[in-house]
Amino acid sequence: MERPEVLQREVKALVFDQYGTIVDMQGGLTEAVTPFLRDKGWDGDPHQFVTWWRRTHYENSMIDALCDRGHTPYRQIGHRAVSHVMDRAGLAYTQDEVRWLVAQIETLKPFPDVIDALHRLRGAGYRLVILSNGDRDMLEAAGPHIGFPFDHVISVQEAGYFKPHWKTYAKAEEIVGLDRSSCLFVANHAFDCVGAKSYGMRTAFIDRRRRPFGETPHQPDLIVKDFGELAAAMGAAVS
Structure with a gap:
């Protein structure tokens, strides 16, 4: 050093x-998703949900950069990641809900x-x-x-x-x-x-x-x- x-x-x-x-990011998103997931009736750990979300987003952004076929917006990759994690958690959701969750990053x-x-x-x-x-x-x-x-x-x-x-x-x-x-x-x-x-x-x-x-x-x-x-x-x- x-x-x-x-x-x-x-x-x-x-x-x-x-x-x-x-x-x-971890703390703020966990705070945002906790009531959302509770209303969905999901009994999993909100902290783990956010970890899945962030890890999936990271993996998709690295794939995007490595494929080198043009830059995909962060928000679009975020939508893909959240949708994937909702599917993984077995939750029904709308695209408006996906957009709302990704928008929490801005706050x-x-x-x-x-x-x-x-x-x-x-x-x-x-x-x-x-x-x-x-x-x-x-x-x-x-x-x-x-x-x-x-x-x-x-x-x-x-x-x-x-x-x-x-x-x-x-x-x-x-x-x-x-x-x-x-x-x-x-x-x-x-x-x-x-x-x-x-x-x-x-x-x-x-x-x-x-x-x-x-x-x-x-x-x-x-x-x-x-x-x-x-x-x-x-x-x-x-x-």
């Missing part, structure tokens, strides 16, 4: 994943430690950027629910691939206007850190779930438990 003082000297921008890193709230840390990082002079697999309009709709003005909010639509395809990080580098080595990519997901690191960005892994990063030549430069620890490591003073 890189020494914090080196990162503080050389990093000019922090580039954040949004879903699961800035906003609490997710940030983790409690995020906003204060972002203000600290901005006060320390860093540029703050979102790079998300979400569609442009979904990210725009999510803005008021997050409540922080990022310098750039970038959708992978601009690159035409889902992360961790290298072109997504290249597009962020182009839009931000800084060399990739001056960008610290921040994610709660190892695959996203691996993608950014393999492209040449520095990376920080938010280890909220206390899980090993895994064996890969693309290890993160920084591992922290939350955003408060990230801000401290980057030299951002307590506000």
Whole structure:
């Protein structure tokens, strides 16, 4: 891992994943689906339902990027994933219900430690950027629910691939206007850190779930438990 003082000297921008890193996707979606599933008479675990949903979405987005036959919108892949999981759970549903569930992604709230840390990082002079697999309009709709003005909010639509395809990080580098080595990519997901690191960005892994990063030549430069620890490591003073 890189020494914090080196990162503080050389990093000019922090580039954040949004879903699961800035906003609490697992917790927020579980809260949304719990009454929905109860009304459906399903006696399974809502947390597990959301895990199935997110895993299916991830698998479908990776297939989309690997097939390289044109970028499918995040929302469309979300509809496919939710429909699949409803079928798996043996639930009857309408397409309006599927659309409603996917739309809950746009209303997710940030983790409690995020906003204060972002203000600290901005006060320390860093540029703050979102790079998300979400569609442009979904990210725009999510803005008021997050409540922080990022310098750039970038959708992978601009690159035409889902992360961790290298072109997504290249597009962020182009839009931000800084060399990739001056960008610290921040994610709660190892695959996203691996993608950014393999492209040449520095990376920080938010280890909220206390899980090993895994064996890969693309290890993160920084591992922290939350955003408060990230801000401290980057030299951002307590506000």
